[in-house]
Amino acid sequence: MNRLTKEQRLQIVQIYFENNGSVREVYRKLRPFYGRHNRPSEQLIRLTMDRFRTTFTLCDNTHPQRRRTVRTEETIAAVEQSVEEDPNESIRHRAQQLELCPSTLWKILRKDLGLRPYKIQLVQELKPRDHAMRRDFGVWAENEIDLDADFHRKILFSDEAHFWLNGYVNKQNCRIWSEENPHETLETPLHPQKLTVWCALWAGGVIGPYFFRNNAGESVTVNGDRYRAMITDYFVPELDGMNVDELWFQQDGATCHTAHVTIDLLKETFDERIISRNGPVNWPPRSCDLTPLDYFLWGYVKSLVYANKPETLGDLEANIRGVIANIRPHMLEKVVENWTCRIGLIRASRGGHMPEIIFKR
The missing domain is CATH 1.10.10 (Arc Repressor Mutant, subunit A)
Known part of the structure; x- marks a missing residue:
């Protein structure tokens, strides 16, 4: 019994x-x-x-005594003080410290104190010298826009990105509903396959994508020789029919971009209209927030190319080509106009990060 x-x-x-x-x-x-x-x-x-x-009782008492759930002025004040002392504490731990029911604490935080939970935003680390270089670039760009209102529309922004074949697999978002554990597994290679893609973006469209491959047709990463071969064999011919004399070319400070032989090769097409480390106009390091490909193109493309779960590099390449081909001119107009706003914010932040962009809701 x-x-x-x-x-x-x-x-x-x-x-x-x-x-x-x-x-x-x-x-x-x-x-x-x-x-x-x-x-x-x-x-x-x-x-x-x-x-x-x-x-001293004959009744069952299998549950601990219920925590305080009354939202009194004293309780609200205690919660407010607790948040001021440590705003990073979780609701569960804070409720334990204050001996409150978690649901009551949540109501106090949201309804009585009007607080909301915000995530920490990750940003590119800036070195001490970067601030001055970013600020100087912002001053130069604004001066150019003052001289030519369409200056920002004449810059070819360029960059590379890696697209991994298994990029769509996300264990955190993958759940299998079942009465019993199906013990489902997914084999992943030690070195997953990827494509290295280059594009140039400007107000008039997107040049690319260009896929870096070796002589056997296999995907490879970028080095100086491959980058210069891309410029000579692909990029310059793609400029045919464009008024190159008015265009500027931008690239980041990757080593394969900034070798003197590479800069000299670019000068054959763009003369002194080059924005690059070791170039006529210096590009500030660690400034992915100023590159439209980083703050728009790559994120936009990656959000779409894995929708149908490509199984081969050929499928992935076809998806990349399709997404980029479908980018409409009005989207690029907005992206380039946004670049001018970022230039102004760089000056306002004295070369630091841009809170208006990072915390935009």
């Missing part, structure tokens, strides 16, 4: 004290009420008395 009613427990307590605390005597005297086989065991009698002596 595992459970007893309150009346049965009371009967055990009464008999126990009437017989000088003898568990054996209680067990014997309960026989007329339960019969030989249904009466409580001596162990159950002993446990019942132990609980009675400890809790």
